[in-house]
Amino acid sequence: MRRIYLDNNATTAVRPEVLEGMLPFFTEAFGNPSSLHWAGRQASPAIEQARREVAALINAKEEEIVFTSCGSEGDNLALKGTVEALQSRGNHIITTAVEHPAVLDTCRFLEKKGVEVTYLPVDREGLLDLDRLERAITSRTILISVMWANNETGVLFPIREIGALARKHQVRFFTDAVQAAGRVPVDVEEAQVDLLSLSGHKIGAPKGVGILYIRKGNPLAPLIHGGHQERRRRAGTHNVAGIVGLGIACRKAAEELETVPTRVTVLRDRLQNGIVSLIPEIKVNGALGLRLPNTLNLCFAGIEGEALLLRLDMEGIAASSGSACTSGSLGMSHVLEAMQVNPLLGQSSVRFSLGRNTTSEDIDRVLEVLPPSVQKLRDMSPFWKAGSRCCAVCLSQ
Amino acid sequence: MYSEKVLDHFSNPRNVGEMADPDATGEFGSSHCGDTIKVFLKVEDGVIQDIKFKTFGCAAAIASSSMMTEMVRGMTIEEALQLTNEMVAEALDGLPPEKMHCSCLAADGLHKAISNYRDGIR
Numbered sequence: 001m002r003r004i005y006l007d008n009n010a011t012t013a014v015r016p017e018v019l020e021g022m023l024p025f026f027t028e029a030f031g032n033p034s035s036l037h038w039a040g041r042q043a044s045p046a047i048e049q050a051r052r053e054v055a056a057l058i059n060a061k062e063e064e065i066v067f068t069s070c071g072s073e074g075d076n077l078a079l080k081g082t083v084e085a086l087q088s089r090g091n092h093i094i095t096t097a098v099e100h101p102a103v104l105d106t107c108r109f110l111e112k113k114g115v116e117v118t119y120l121p122v123d124r125e126g127l128l129d130l131d132r133l134e135r136a137i138t139s140r141t142i143l144i145s146v147m148w149a150n151n152e153t154g155v156l157f158p159i160r161e162i163g164a165l166a167r168k169h170q171v172r173f174f175t176d177a178v179q180a181a182g183r184v185p186v187d188v189e190e191a192q193v194d195l196l197s198l199s200g201h202k203i204g205a206p207k208g209v210g211i212l213y214i215r216k217g218n219p220l221a222p223l224i225h226g227g228h229q230e231r232r233r234r235a236g237t238h239n240v241a242g243i244v245g246l247g248i249a250c251r252k253a254a255e256e257l258e259t260v261p262t263r264v265t266v267l268r269d270r271l272q273n274g275i276v277s278l279i280p281e282i283k284v285n286g287a288l289g290l291r292l293p294n295t296l297n298l299c300f301a302g303i304e305g306e307a308l309l310l311r312l313d314m315e316g317i318a319a320s321s322g323s324a325c326t327s328g329s330l331g332m333s334h335v336l337e338a339m340q341v342n343p344l345l346g347q348s349s350v351r352f353s354l355g356r357n358t359t360s361e362d363i364d365r366v367l368e369v370l371p372p373s374v375q376k377l378r379d380m381s382p383f384w385k386a387g388s389r390c391c392a393v394c395l396s397q
Numbered sequence: 398m399y400s401e402k403v404l405d406h407f408s409n410p411r412n413v414g415e416m417a418d419p420d421a422t423g424e425f426g427s428s429h430c431g432d433t434i435k436v437f438l439k440v441e442d443g444v445i446q447d448i449k450f451k452t453f454g455c456a457a458a459i460a461s462s463s464m465m466t467e468m469v470r471g472m473t474i475e476e477a478l479q480l481t482n483e484m485v486a487e488a489l490d491g492l493p494p495e496k497m498h499c500s501c502l503a504a505d506g507l508h509k510a511i512s513n514y515r516d517g518i519r
């Protein structure tokens with residue numbers, strides 16, 4: 001069976017160029033970059049080369065890049081490291097209700113330690129109210145943490161405007177750019193970002209490597225103590241091959257930023273328009289003009305998202321769902337909940353996230369498989385009354 | 398993650414649909430995850446002659462509903478009241494632990510329909 005992968009927001013395959021570039025660092029160039037001998041000397045320039053490539057993608061300086069093990073580590077380091085370093089200045093963080101769990105759960109952990117956290121709401125389209133953000137800033141505020149792009153809906157936040165606000169009030173600004181970096185232009189100078197996390201496996205590098213960008217003059221307490229690596233900002237022997245892979249992936253993403261997003265947008269829009277015209281009672285989640293090029297999140301009224309995913313999987317199509325009755329609490333994702341999606345409708349959400357390898361034929365195939373799969377599930381749903389548009393109520397809300 | 402039987406009952410659910418003139422119906426929604434079943438019963442001389450269902454839920458919920466209808470068709474309503482969620486899950490060769498609650502739906506929906514039948518509620 002033909003396999004179609006439309007879950008690139010979950011992870012991506014390692015690019016062939018990336019794999020090829022990494023391979024020597026498992027065998028002949030295996031040295032520890034901290035070692036002074038010949039073996040170490042093979043590894044350390046490769047790390048510095050990767051650092052330049054990552055820095056170039058986000059317009060940072062090399063010394064502002066700290067290699068981490070993943071996006072979650074970057075998020076934890078940014079939040080916990082700031083709270084620890086700035087405890088004499090204040091104890092208030094402003095974030096949003098729709099962040100990735102790596103940010104939200106860290107904030108909840110910090111709340112238990114006495115930190116005050118404001119979780120800004122979003123509107124029905126998933127957008128923030130910037131006035132509200134500004135009003136939330138107090139003299140005790142030490143950090144604003146707002147993701148660049150939402151992983152479930154693809155909604156892009158106004159990072160430049162938030163950066164300007166943060167600068168005006170002299171509050172540190174952290175953005176989780178795990179879904180954005182390499183997919184849309186990300187410039188830490190233009191956006192006046194102080195901290196930014198990025199993860200390799202979302203952009204064709206392997207799992208187990210990421211970075212935290214730390215603007216000069218923004219000291220952080222480390223999460224991992226130990227050796228002198230990364231200017232004492234992150235101890236631990238470098239994941240040399242992974243870091244090399246991340247460098248190549250960032251260089252490739254930067255080279256393709258003019259072409260790939262445009263192509264992917266066309267395919268995503270064709271998928272979206274096809275679904276909306278072929279299947280009744282569909283809700284597209286997230287502000288239409290303000291999304292990542294590759295992400296499409298929809299509700300299929302009357303059916304449960306996971307059941308639809310399994311039907312698609314049986315046809316070789318991999319997508320994902322924010323809803324899962326395993327997650328308890330009525331199975332709706334916290335993102336759709338924050339967007340005030342009707343709870344019943346919210347359980348029917350499915351996310352398609354395209355990649356640089358997605359083809360027009362892939363989209364054709366999904367548009368062929370999806371309508372009968374949805375119909376079959378709707379036919380067995382007590383909430384779907386054929387002809388009477390059961391969920392009109394949910395959709396009109 | 399799912400057994401062959403679960404996948405089979407999910408892709409080709411038995412007895413799915415509505416009934417024109419049921420002797421009783423029962424609807425049950427899981428407060429845990431929102432999965433919902435509606436059961437339609439035809440009862441004659443205390444025996445379940447026909448049963449249909451409609452389910453909103455994940456693959457485990459749909460497969461459990463389908464399996465439940467196969468198990469209780471032809472049973473007396475007393476026998477059907479003995480059916481437990483564990484029995485449905487077992488007949489499906491088990492469910493992943495985090496999905497066990499989805500099978501609750503099937504037995505509970507059935508019991509609801511039977512209790513409505515006894516109370517004379519259609």
Ligand SMILES: Cc1ncc(COP(=O)(O)O)c(C=O)c1O
Pocket residue numbers: 009010069070071072073075100102147149150151176178179199200201210
């Ligand atoms: C927005 C966002 N932040 C953080 C993460 C966590 O990244 P990682 O899987 O590398 O820890 C993800 C991954 O899904 C993400 O989408």
Ligand SMILES: [Zn+2]
Pocket residue numbers: 325326430432454455456457458498499
């Ligand atoms: Zn379920």
